[in-house]
Amino acid sequence: MSLKTLGLAALLSLAALPALAQTQTVRIGATPGPHAQILEAVKPIAAQKGLDIKIIEFSDYVVPNAALAAGDIEANSFQNQPYLDNQKADRGFKIESVALTVNFPIGLYSKKHKSFDALPNGATVSIPNDPTNGGRALLLLQDKGLIKLKDNVGFKPTPLDITDNPKKIKFVEIEAAQSPRVLDDVDAAVINTNYATQAGLDPVKDPITRENPKGPYVNLIAVRSEDKEKPWVKALVESYRSPEVKKFVEEKFKGAVLTSW
The missing domain is CATH 3.40.190.10 (Periplasmic binding protein-like II)
Incomplete structure (x- = not known):
């Protein structure tokens, strides 16, 4: 390769550096x-x-x-x-x-009850008010046997889709970000992990029940x-x-x- 060719190659290489960097x-x-x-x-x-x-x-x-x-x-x-x-x-x-x-994995938290089975008849449970996270909360509670939902309800059920509620749970829908703040006022609250950690809750140890991580x-x-x-x-x-x-x-x-x- 000639010196002229080497010089041209070097110039082209230098010219390309700003774009790469x-x-x-x-x-x-x-x-x-x-x-x-x-x-x-x-x-x-x-x-x-x-x-x-x-x-x-x-x-x-x-x-x-x-x-x-x-x-x-x-x-x-x-x-x-x-x-x-x-x-x-x-x-x-x-x-x-x-x-x-x-x-x-979303969890159900409570300051009043130490276990999921301890939720009393007529308990008040808060769930997020947006369709996806509210539906996710209800699907969690169905999976744990607390309620039953209509067949083929998909990922966005609402409390209106509950077909069986043996403990007569009362559901309160609130903004997801506010969920930790209502823990003193409800029997339990379904809380997204990011908001739970912000509130100082431990998403592994503190929930009284927790969503299956696969899904x-x-x-x-x-x-x-x-x-x-x-x-x-x-x-x-x-x-x-x-x-x-x-x-x-x-x-x-x-x-x-x-x-x-």
Whole structure:
């Protein structure tokens, strides 16, 4: 190879460096607690792949998809597929899952009763008021034998779908984020793991009953449909589903949060 050819190759190589070294900012919406904490562990892994992750915390389950659809963020990590499907059907969002992440088995908590069997007749139980998490709560209680629901009710049953309630349980529907705050006022409350940990509850030891971790409620990373094939999405997914992040989840949450990879 001539010196001229070598010089040209070197120039081309140098010219390519800025494009390769360019860092892309990716804003990711998440709820406070484990979702945001896991993304903090993802950040240094993603940085090695040229992604500068900015975590935007949202205190509820409604705004992160609206923010994603509007382009205020590039991705979110807080929801499961049944919830995303419900949001898309109701609001027409053009957003899609690109990877499964972690599962937070939902639990029933009580300050008044030490066991599930100790729930008395006429007990008041709070469940989340959004269709997906409220339905998930009722399916948990059916699985544990407390109630029966209509056949083929799907993933979004409501208290109106209860066909058998031998203990005459009274159900109170409240915003999921408020669930820990009503524990003093109800016999038991179904609480999502992220809100339980925020309230200082132990999602492994404290529930009087807990959801089977296998099922449709594994969380996911969502992006706009138009972005799903972009290189940064692949880099984000690889960073999240890395051995380093898996180790972090296992050591940090000790069974309260389960990885899907």
